[in-house]
Amino acid sequence: PxxxxxxxxxxxxxxxxxxxxxxxxxxxxxxxxxxxxxxxxxxxxxxxxxxxxxxxxxxxxxxxxxxxxxxxxxxxxxxxxxxxxxxxxxxxxxxxxxxxxxxxxxxxxxxxxxxxxxxxxxxxxxxxxxxxxxxxxxxxxxxxxxxxxxxxxxxxxxxxxxxxxxxxxxxxxxxxxxxxxxxxxxxxxxxxxxxxxxxxxxxxxxxxxxxxxxxxxxxxxxxxxxxxxxxxxxxxxxxxxxxxxxxxxxxxxxxxxxxxxxxxxxxxxxxxxxxxxxxxxxxxxxxxxxxxxxxxxxxxxxxxxxxxxxxxxxxxxxxxxxxxxxxxxxxxxxxxxxxxxxxxxxxxxxxxxxxxxxxxxxxxxxxxxxxxxxxxxxxxxxxxxxxxxxxxxxxxxxxxxEGKVLIQDRNLEVKTSQELVMLLNHDNLWHRQTAVRLLAQRADPAIITELKNLLNQKSPHPALEALWTLHQMGELEPKISIQLLAHPVPMVRAWIIRLSGDDGKLEPELFNQIQKLAKRETNAEVQCQILSTASRLEYQQGLALAKEIIERPDHLRDPFIPLMAWHVVEAHCNDQAAAVLETLNELEIWASPFFLNHIAPRLMRRFAEAGSRSNLLCCARLLELAPDLTARAALMRGFEKAFEGRIIPPLPDELNSRLGRPSLSMRIRRGEAQALEEGINQLSNSQTTSEDQIAVIRAFGTYQGTAEVWKKLLALAISADLPSLNRDAMIALQNYDDKEIGITLVNFYPKSSSALQAAILNLLSSRSVWAITLLEAIGPKKIPSSDFDQDLLARLSLHGDSQINDLVHEKFPDVEEKTPTLRLHALEKILSAQPGDPYAGESIFTERCASCHKLFFKGGEVGPDLTRYQRDDLSTMLVSILEPNAEIREGYENVVVTTNDKRVLSGFLSDEDTNSIVLRGFDGADITIPRKNIISLKPAGRSLMPSGLLNGLDDAALRNFFAYLRISQPITK
Structure with a gap:
């Protein structure tokens, strides 16, 4: 309803x-x-x-x-x-x-x-x-x-x-x-x-x-x-x-x-x-x-x-x-x-x-x-x-x-201000927090001196409570705030910085003292608060505080501080780019591992992705400022990331002169003729490392090369000698549209592994010319019709091609299923008839589910980890399997992308930035698509989990499968 x-x-x-x-x-x-x-x-x-x-x-x-x-x-x-x-x-x-x-x-x-x-x-x-x-x-x-x-x-x-x-x-x-x-x-x-x-x-x-x-x-x-x-x-x-x-x-x-x-x-x-x-x-x-x-x-x-x-x-x-x-x-x-x-x-x-x-x-x-x-x-x-x-x-x-006595004194409204001050060190959190609120709203001047004295306490309570109360009463003078920057309790230092910067500006002397504190502060929470406050300030104060944290050697692996520092810097890259670059004039910041790991690559990437001439000139300036090869390498990591999965456009002469000779994969994406030839040679050279080959394969998946290129990629996609390259070559072939690709892969399909078969189906369903070849190949000697689930058929229909639709109806005349309710009741009856064998069910799970789902730390990462899901709730689990589109878990929704080179792709959005998206397909492979190539991007209204997961299983196999799926601990042979 x-x-x-x-x-x-x-x-x-x-x-x-x-x-x-x-x-x-x-x-x-x-x-x-x-x-x-x-x-x-x-x-x-x-x-x-x-x-x-x-x-x-x-x-x-x-x-x-x-x-x-x-x-x-x-x-x-x-x-x-x-x-x-x-x-x-x-x-x-x-x-x-x-x-x-x-x-x-x-x-x-x-x-x-x-x-x-x-x-x-x-x-x-x-x-x-x-x-x-x-x-x-x-x-x-x-x-x-x-x-x-x-x-x-x-x-x-x-x-x-x-x-x-x-x-x-x-x-x-x-x-x-x-x-x-x-x-x-x-x-x-x-x-x-x-x-x-x-x-x-x-x-x-x-x-x-x-x-x-x-x-x-x-x-x-x-x-x-x-x-x-x-x-x-x-x-x-x-x-x-x-x-x-x-x-x-x-x-x-x-x-x-x-x-x-x-x-x-x-x-x-x-x-x-x-x-x-x-x-x-x-x-x-x-x-x-x-x-x-x-x-x-x-x-x-x-x-x-x-x-x-x-x-x-x-x-x-x-x-x-x-x-x-x-x-x-x-x-x-x-x-x-x-x-x-x-x-x-x-x-x-x-x-x-x-x-x-x-x-x-x-x-x-x-x-x-x-x-x-x-x-x-x-x-x-x-x-x-x-x-x-x-x-x-x-x-x-x-x-x-058990046996504990409840607190009787709960009505704080009747207490005097002096009595409320006494509660700021109460052993119950509610009493302390409520006393702060009452004192702040009363704003009784008679307690100000006593509250200021409590700030000198060396324990968190009541020092924090006194601080919060005085702040709300408007009784924290700059002199007191500066003194509190040296308080022995880290959270007092953090809170005085936070409260002082809430209005978006710091008094000059207070700012100077916080800047000095940023150099020497050892507590990570206080450093993080300095960055939080910096993000609220005008660029002069904000960048200066962030710079002090960035130059420090610690917190390289802190969960929050690197991104908090970057977000302060990035906030000023648009309107105050010159000021941002000015902070990099000193050699000290280039010697900081924190800067080289977390800020420099992001800063270069940010200007490169923004893409205007003025932003690209900022990239040139960064390369000019880089004092050594280590700093240059950090910048180039960000530059290459900015153009990952897309062709590099013409660049200003000032930037080209600073770039020098970039990597082979980047030169391929720039379309340099010599680089294209080098890349083809590397793919043919057995001495090339697999890492270098993958980089070249991915570059050719971005820059569309000649027939010689796609034939080389096709050979790698079906090579039994180089299985580690099969999937990457298959993804790169997305960018080519020759009919021979579809014919070759259809013929290769019966000899390929199940994982590679999923990649072939994903690839061939993306272009109408290949989809027709795929559907025409259905038969006992090539591709069995049972390999086509409801989701694959739905993807094929998205092409809007009458020949494809006719072939789907011809090959799958009974595409409509029984109603979910009937299938649910039938399955419940089968499962309740007798117990199943989880050992036999494990192999069914491995074949049908493990490419996407983990169970007991084994399996793929396309869908949710099932280990900690409520697998003992059979009715909910049956609905999820029989009707995966009934309610889709957030983060695992299927989207459909239509591109200007007539591809239809589907999967879930695993990453995105201002220039491209990354789509993770049903085979678990990631495909990077430049935004300028996208005609439409919309939810499919379907789960990533395919329908028909239980098709082909007899009653005994069904019982075995669910027996394994519902066990609470891993089984051992």
């Missing part, structure tokens, strides 16, 4: 009270039920006010917004609606509720529940502060003023922000949380697009596609993107020292650690999903946290545990929730340069209840950790959109130490 279901398919549900025995904890832990339906339902977010009360956002309207007509939806579940919904009070009344719950007697239970706001429409998170309620009511950030705190809004809501995307309601703006700096932070998921304005202030919107972290400053009404990219963000958390984290709905990580102005990996790179990269010259993105152990999909959100009612062993660990596997995970968190890596330690809370779906958690006023449970048998958004959802269920639990 394309609308809310009147009678949803609710799935199984266990009544409140009966669920607790199914929740298992470690021996030193206890779990307690706090709230359940009917008081609450669909709790996607909660927060605590200064009185310790619990505020819950009940996202009952999900997934369909009220009052809107859906006019379309793509394969990523991005919907189009007939209009933008109005904001309250003139909104379309929905089912969402904002409620508040209070523990009156301090026993840890919530005796009172009150619905403060009802009938909201896409309200998924709520926090209280600055005299009212802040609600993420997509597409609006609303502020309900409530100055007297009676929980009755003083009037209609104020629209503080508008324009957040509503395309996919499981990816909307979400996760409101107060930062220690006084900003209100929020996230945006992967499948929405925002055009954010501040009504009454902005004429032009701030545009963002996909995941971001954003923030809003209530006192000044400023809005900005804090970090670009991430996973499908749905929830944010700050640790005790003010670092920001989110979860990720992928695998192999516990989440993202966000630094200010970081440009992060976005989930998937499909052009039909995110469009072109926001910065085509980023040349890399910050990634998620690493893990020392395999991690299944997915960790929805994680928090830093700082809650004294939990055992000491859990303090300082990273606690994550996994709604797919019905458990919580505790991990140690250790520094990895300027970011972190995790190591899983255990599962402190797990459930056999399939409807237990933890979606949010937080350190609580009581000293425990509170967890919200979305309470669904069906958690995938695809299923939710189809009406498989229970909008009336939801639970909230508390995790605490």
């Amino acid at each position: 394309l609308a809310r279901t009147i009678d949803p398919i609710r799935g199984r549900q266990i009544p409140p009270g009966e669920d607790l025995p199914l929740l298992k904890t470690d021996d030193d832990l206890a779990v307690e039920a706090l709230l359940s339906e009917p008081e609450i339902a669909q709790p996607t977010h909660f927060s605590f006010d200064v009185r310790g009360r619990l505020w819950v956002a009940q996202y009952r309207q999900y997934p369909y917004p009220s009052g809107l007509e859906m006019t379309g939806r793509d394969q990523y579940y991005r919907s189009k609606y007939n209009r933008v919904p109005p904001a309250p009070p003139n909104h379309d009344r929905g089912a969402d509720i904002i409620s508040v719950h209070e523990d009156l007697d301090g026993d840890g239970n919530y005796e009172t529940s009150k619905n403060v706001l009802e009938g909201l429409n896409m309200a998924n998170s709520v926090v209280r502060g600055w005299g009212g309620l802040w609600i993420m009511h997509t597409p609006y950030l609303l502020f309900y003023r409530d100055e007297n705190g009676d929980d009755i809004p003083d009037g209609n809501p104020e629209i503080r922000l508008a324009g957040f995307g509503l395309e996919d309601t499981h990816s909307v703006a979400n996760g409101l949380t107060w930062g220690p700096d006084g900003w209100l932070y929020g996230g945006q998921g992967s499948t929405t697009t925002s055009r954010v304005t501040r009504p009454g202030f902005d004429d032009l919107p701030i545009y963002n596609e996909g995941p971001i972290v954003w923030r809003y400053h209530p006192p000044t009404k400023k809005f900005e993107v804090f970090a670009d990219g991430g996973g499908n963000i749905f929830g944010l958390s700050f640790d005790a020292e003010g670092r920001l984290f989110s979860g990720h709905n992928g695998s192999e990580t516990r989440g993202f650690h966000f630094v200010q102005n970081g440009q992060y990996l976005k989930q998937g790179k499909n052009p039909g999903k995110f469009g072109p990269p926001p910065n085509p010259f980023a040349f890399g993105e910050l990634s998620m946290m690493e893990s020392t152990n395999p991690i299944p999909r997915f960790s929805h959100l994680g928090i830093y545990v700082d809650a004294p009612a939990l055992p000491a062993r859990l303090q300082g660990t990273f606690l994550s929730i996994d709604p797919l596997h019905h458990y919580l995970i505790t991990s140690s968190r250790s520094a990895l340069g300027s970011t972190f890596k995790t190591s899983d330690m255990g599962f402190p809370l797990r459930s056999k209840d399939l409807t237990f779906r933890p979606v949010y958690l937080a350190n609580a006023p009581c000293g425990g950790v509170v967890i919200s449970d979305f309470r669904e048998q069906y958690i995938a958004h695809g299923q939710n959109y189809q009406g498989q959802i229970d909008p009336d269920s939801g639970r909230i639990y508390r995790l605490r130490g």
